[in-house]
Amino acid sequence: MSLRPDLAVIAANVAPGSRVLDIGCGDGELMAALRDKKGVDARGLELDADDVASAVARGLSVVQGDADTDLAGYPDNSFDYAILSQTLQTTRAPDVVLEHLLRIGRHAFVSFPNFAHWRVRASLLWGGRMPVTRLLPVAWYATPNIHHVTIDDFRALLKERGITVEGAWFLSGDQRTSATMANLLAEHAVFLLRR
Amino acid sequence: MTDDQRFGLSRHVTLPGPLRLDGGVLLSPVDIAYETYGTLAPDGSNAILICHALTGDQYVASDHPITGKPGWWTRMVGPGKPIDPARHFIVCANVLGSCMGSSGPATVNPATGQPWAMSFPVITVRDMVRAQAMLLDHLGVGTVTLVGGSMGGMQALSWAATFPDRVTKAVVIASTARHTAQNIAFHEVGRQAIMADPNWRGGDYYGEGDPPAAGLAVARMAAHITYLSEAGLTEKFGRRLQAREAKSFGFDADFQVESYLRHQGLSFTDRFDANSYLYITRAMDYFDLAEEHGGLLANAFKGSRTRFALVSFDTDWLYPTPESRAIVHALNAAGAAVSFVELSSPFGHDAFLLDAPELNRVVDGFLRAAL
Known part of the structure; x- marks a missing residue:
């Protein structure tokens, strides 16, 4: 079983034996991989009850909860890494969630779909329609993505909040792409951050 | 082991005690009525203690001697179920203060030869738990997995807080870490x-x-x-x-x-x-696990190596989901390994006793998972 590309990037860069909180962990695919391959002590937070049940059934410690409301209950520096994959753009207050990640974890991985990818731009510019693409597969009225963000937007927020970038990876499809013109060419970004 | 009179259905033991109760009284002897199912593994790793609710009893998976009805949790306990006598050594004991054979107001006070009635000492959930620990000692059970719903969940939490080294896993269903004013109020009506x-x-x-x-x-x-x-x-x-x-x-x-x-x-x-x-x-109304630990619930689980699974039901207004969430937050604050899920059911608090496939799936997965 191979991990989703952004998860594979995260899995490859988490230190063995570390403590990880995976926020929006789904059915625990990444957590299970980290536990089995890297001896990571992984905990999860997930909104969907079915996913939580699946994760618990594979022996993972996952709490049903909402990144917007339940991160406040986690103590400072209680994890080596806080991971938020493909979830930032679905939160009500992404900046607050980001601050929580960097409070709870010594490092934070954040991955999100880049809304400035050329396909998205083309859809808006030439089609005049909200994009429905591989990474944004749902129509505007049904999408869980309520805070669309671009790579440049995200970098601007990091700068404004004084957050340090320790690593950045850019993906197009299943392939890594270069940092050059990532805001145009990357479908998908993964950042490793610290305070 | 099959000849061992300690194991099997409708068991009863009189332990000399004394059991020091939270109210200060020494209770001696301590009668405990219980049932066991399955066989204790040589390394003792397969023991599960099921804690019953307010009006429950030890007949978790065998017919009730008075009503003749099947055990109260046959949906969870039995062959092919998440708690399975083929794999687990299962113990369920009538709680202290109850009336199905364990010491309580209806049993005879050996000092007077009369039923205790209201001279029976007031007990707490932690007293129930300490009595169960004495039973497990008697049965040769060391570490154990705790499973309980409602008041049974309170006992599981109290077990984890009182005997942290003994509890490997705890399943807490439709329960709470303290009785609210509303909980106490309904009990007072009764x-x-x-x-x-x-x-x-x-x-x-x-x-x-x-x-x-x-x-x-x-x-x-x-x-x-x-x-x-x-x-x-x-x-x-x-x-x-x-x-x-x-x-x-x-x-x-x-x-x-x-x-x-x-x-x-x-x-x-x-x-x-x-x-x-x-x-x-009364014991349930007195239950406030935070109060027993300096007012901070997280202190009850400090350094705990127990793995916890909590389940609530969305229509349960007796012990609603926020009560479980408060426990989850405390466990997170203590750094304990915790899983939690709110399941959907139309049946309110009673949902945990009824047909709940999702509950079985969660409990089964949690119990099967390696430590």
Whole structure:
């Protein structure tokens, strides 16, 4: 079983034996991989009850909860890494969630779909329609993505909040792409951050 | 092991004690009625202690001796179920203060030769847990997995806080770390109903052959409402009339829901002791795990290596989801390994006793997972 590309990037860069909180962990695919391959002590937070049940059934410690409301209950520096994959753009207050990640974890991985990818731009510019693409597969009225963000937007927020970038990876499809013109060419970004 | 009289159905043991109760009294001896299912593994790793709720008993997966009904949790415990005697060594004991064979107000005080009645010492959930620990010592069980719903969940939490090195996993279903004012209020209605029954006689009714059944039935009726959901009651009964075409303009059980509640109240009195109801509801009302640990719930689980799984139900208004969440937050703050899920069910608090495939899936996965 191979991990989703952004998860594979995260899995490859988490230190063995570390403590990880995976926020929006789904059915625990990444957590299970980290536990089995890297001896990571992984905990999860997930909104969907079915996913939580699946994760618990594979022996993972996952709490049903909402990144917007339940991160406040986690103590400072209680994890080596806080991971938020493909979830930032679905939160009500992404900046607050980001601050929580960097409070709870010594490092934070954040991955999100880049809304400035050329396909998205083309859809808006030439089609005049909200994009429905591989990474944004749902129509505007049904999408869980309520805070669309671009790579440049995200970098601007990091700068404004004084957050340090320790690593950045850019993906197009299943392939890594270069940092050059990532805001145009990357479908998908993964950042490793610290305070 | 099959010849060992300690193991099997309808077991009873008198332990010398003494058991030092939270109220300061030394209880001795301590009678415990219990059942075991399955065989303890040579390394002792497969023991599960199931803790029952307020009016439950040790007959978790065998027929009840009074009602003849199947065990109260056969949906969870039995061959092919998440808790399976083929894989697990299962213990379920009647709690201290109850009336199915363990020491309680209805048992005889050896000092007087009379039933304890209201001279039985007031007990706490932690006292129940300490008595269970004495039983496990007697059975040769060291570390154990705790599973309980409602008051059983309180015991599981209390176990993890009181004997942290002994509890490997704890499953806490539809439960709470403390009784709220509303919880206490409903219990007080029940206790006052019992005490207002002239047959209660200050608790000394055992020789009279005429127990305070009316009061106990009302107590059960009031409590039973808290176990169901408004939607569940509406679906099951609505405003339908009971075996009649029109309202009687009297005070018979015109409505089906009235008839149902009266039946629930009355049948309960056949199998339960009114004084036990007073003592156990008191123990639940006194339960506040944070209070026992300097006011901070997280302190109850500091350094805990127990793995916890909590489950709540969305229509449970007796111990609603925020109560479970408070426990989860405390466990997170303590750095303990915790899973939590709120399941959907129309059946309110009682959902954990009913057909709940998702509950079984979660419990099964959690119990199977390696430590």
